Amino acid sequence: MLLQFQCLRKHLIFDKVYILQCFEKEVFIVENKAKPKYYFELSLKSFIVFHVEQDYFGFSIPYRGKLKLFHANSQKVREFKMLLSGKVLFGDLNQFYLQKHQIGQGAFSYVFMLQNLETKEMVAAKYLSKNWKNKANAERMKEIIKENNIVQSLNHPNIAKIKEVYDKNQDIVILYEFIDGDNLEKYLHDHSTSLSHFDVQSIMRQLILALFYIHQQQLIHRDIKPSNIMIQSNHNIKLIDFGLAAKIGTINNDICGTIGYIAPEVLCITTAQSIYSFKCDMFAVGAIFYKLITSHTLLNDIKDYSNFQLKLDLLKKLNTPESGIDLLQKLLDFNYKTRLSAKEALSHQYFTESLRVSAKKSLQLSQRNIFLANTSQVSQIGTSETQIQNVNIFNQNLNKRFRFSIQSNN
Incomplete structure (x- = not known):
């Protein structure tokens, strides 16, 4: 049991005292030692509203079409909310956060900066519409739950963490840790120059370490690109947006991702059917590596795949280490069977030599x-x-x- 405390349901004639018991995967609210009257599982299928005036004073849960309010000790309610963070849907976002300004927009979502009204902490709020591409709410919710569950299962310093999830009208709002920096696409655009080779080496190592960890969990990200990598002023990175991520072996042969970073075998360049493997992410890593060095996009449209030729003269002109050129060629191998895995890439000479x-x-x-x-x-x-x-x-x-x-x- 993770937490247990007393709570109260107020009635016109007399009040009832209950005991709340929070376990790893479920919550029971029992009266004395009787069979639990109230129950919900710890998943985004469950919904709870926490109430704040001067301090936390209670919470409400759905029961037979109505919200049932329970009063409890403020400290216990705080602890309860902390335990449920990211595991169930919270209600009334405006009780806890102030919306600041938009900081990003993707194909399926938009991102705002929010400020916690109590702690003044900043978070990145990803708004996902419940209705998208004519999908029913239930089907769309499955996709959102899947993304949340994937990110919640990951624990790596180069992967952004989820803090809380809110239900807000027609959107599901996922609150991520705020990363003080830009996405890599914007960073390179604003600076319009290449980073030092030492910085490129550091960024690449962090990215591949994150993917090595993800692949160990039998997951493929499927949308590795500069705009899904946040970079801080010290050049530490955080990988974001797992909306297209999937477990290996559960993927349909649909083409998803961004042209220029999608692997050729997914686009059926050399095969009659899309092929998904961990190596798909590694081709995208190669395309990012090229952009980090040159500030140019490797492949601008699908036609470029057929006429692909790595510009070695440009790489040498920019004083790219020989080991870097070799790693780049092996990451951009059009044959996914011989393309480097994350584990193989990390042991490449490029990462064992100092580029200072x-x-x-x-x-x-x-x-x-x-x-x-x-x-x-x-x-x-x-x-x-x-x-x-x-x-x-x-x-x-x-x-x-x-x-x-x-x-x-x-």
């Missing part, structure tokens, strides 16, 4: 070129000792952390 030195060299080379171009002496690079001395001073002042920016010019 190569990042420093890339910084000096790129900034040297920029400096000499600005002084109209590009044709004489490296010929003047004074120029080199000036470049060294320029490098030191511009970026002591050996982080460089290269303007993408495909």
Whole structure:
């Protein structure tokens, strides 16, 4: 038993005292030691409203078409709400959160920043319509419950966690931990430059570690793309949006995801039928790897798949380590059988070597070129000792952390 406390149901003539017992998968509300009169399971099929005035004073649950109100000790009600967070549907979102502004929008949802009225904590609220693509409420709810259950089952530092789930009119609102940063798509667009090779290596390692963990749980994300990766100022990442995730072996041969990151075997480029495996996510990782290095999208439309050719000259021009180019080629292998798994990718040489030195060299080379171009002496690079001395001073002042920016010019 996780929690037990006394609660009260007020009546006109006399009040009734009950004992609430909260277990791992269900809640019973019993009168004395009699058979439980009230019961609900811990799932998003269940609904509960917590009541707040000056403090938590009670909760209501549906019973025979009506909401039944129970009063209880404030601290116990708080503990109860904490235990149920993310496991059942809560009601009356506006009692607890203030809506701030929209921070994102997807094909099937939109995201707002909310602030907890009591703690002032920020959360990311994902609004999912109960009615979508002419699906009945029950069918749509199954999809929402599935996404919630998948995320609730995962516990990894690079995967965003669910805090609470609310029923609000025509939407189900899933509250995620707030990540102070942008999605990777916006980050790259706003900066319009490549990250340092060391930062790219760090981001890639985090992403593949998250996928290695997900694949261990026999899950495929199926929508790995930059807009589903949140990046913080310290370049730590969080993977979000598990709306298309599914257990291996339970997937229909439908095509889902985003063009440019969908694996070729899913698009039936070389086969007569879509093939889903863990390797689908790894092709998307390869496409993200390319964009991290070059700031360009690898495949813009379905026609690009047929004419695919990795631009090695561009990668070398951007001083990409040989190990990085090798890893990229193996992640973008059109044959899913020989494409690297997450486990194989993590043991690749690219992740065992330090790129701090190569990042420093890339910084000096790129900034040297920029400096000499600005002084109209590009044709004489490296010929003047004074120029080199000036470049060294320029490098030191511009970026002591050996982080460089290269303007993408495909």
